[in-house]
Amino acid sequence: MIEMEDVTFSYPSADPVLDGINVRVEKGEYLGVMGDNGSGKTTLVRLMTGLLLPQKGTIRVNGISTSDRARLLEIRKSAGMVFQNPDAQAIGETVEEDLVFGLENLGTPVPEIDTRIEKYLRLFGIRELRYRNVRTLSGGQKQLVNLAAVMVMEPECIILDEPVSMVDVVYRRIILEHIPRLNRGGTAIVHITHDPEELTRCHRLIVLSRSGIINQGTTHEVFSQLLDEENMDIPVHFAISRALGLSPVLTTEALLEELCRLRLGN
């Protein structure tokens, strides 16, 4: 889906943020990205969507190079991004306009536009925000609208830059359950966060630092390796099961099951 080969990028008059990086996102894959502040996560996904161009190396989305500016629209259609700063994303005045805009650009027929908007507003429980001005929404409401605005276009790949950093536990659960569902339906996902609890459903994780990719592998592999790192967090269930010498689990149900089995064994 996305191929980054030997990519080097620096902002004007600064040292490279990314230096010789290789990242692949397969079709239908769910990739998690973690890493320190300033390690280049946002830069990485700006490159993936062609918002920035690398000084060296190539980036292809569905086989189209991001430097092929004539085909930028095709890239934007297949890879939609939810921005880290929610105010940087809104295009329309009202929530409805914001959602309509992308669909109109895709040439979606009008009745279909309405059905889809209704579907996503309902899914995220934000129907009452439909006619609100996006600028006056609360922080969490803005994030939900931004998520809906990307998901409504149903792109092949969705890139999420800290999508639920300002969302309460209830909406967080709704979204974190919806992302894997989308993924099972074939959508590739790139999900950046500082909170490992969000990444338990990923296929694969990469960890960035200022010196490049310092860790990558399956979700279990990476969390296992981060277990002893003081400056990294891992999911609570994973930490408990490992500390008890159990095979690692990622949900309360699985942990309870393991512990009840142990208790019976005793």
Add this chain to the structure above:
Amino acid sequence: MSIEIRQLTHIYDAGTMGEIKALDKIDLTIKKGNVFGLVGGIGSGKSTLASLIAGLEKPTGGRITIDRQPPCPGRNVGILFQQPEDFFFEKTLFRDMTSGLLHSGLAEDEVNERINSTLDLAGLDRQILDQSPFHLNRGTLRLAAFASVLAMRPRVLILDEPTASLDPMSRKRMVEVVEHISGDITIIYISHRLQEVIDVSQHLAVLDKGNVTFTGTRSGYLDWAAEQYGGEFLPVLSQVMYSLYRQGFDVDPDVTCLDDAVEQIRLSLEKT
């Protein structure tokens, strides 16, 4: 400084078709030298309350006093906005961080000293001062905003989602700083990260659609949250411990530290 909030109501676009009642006659007392945790769903009124306490907006009803005085932004109260981008507009971070302080009549030496010491507290390098705020990654921008507010030495400090976008190390540091300074000043700590708010606060309040649905101590909060909405408003660790407790494991559901939790589970397994 203690804060008294009485019958506070705030309605956006009052009198129009689209009016929104963000706060509905709320009463709260926030004691001096405490960290007061404020939690609640999206759109429940937390940031609205924050900007009223900070004196950035006038409430449509009721009143707020800080040690019997009305709130005065920059004088008795400082705020770290939920979105750090809202903080900056100058060409360099240096100009942004110093202009307010210089404007308030402080000498240049004093301003520089304050800024250097709060940058240290936030874990930021001084070189960052030459950079444009618009070129910073978001986590660093938030830390810079934190350093800016601290440099104003407010007596009441409002932190609205202070650790969103921070990596684990910066988050720990921020929480340590908050704990360190809280004896002298009153801090209002708004966050969706339940474990963090519970760890850092002595008292908490829950807002729900503009109403206060809970106020009390942190252990009071855990007991309250365990009974609401199937425990969804408990931190993840407490959810695990409550589930085990309900399944007959001999563990204390109120434990908030991972190592203690593991130890309790281990002991309870040995007992059976």
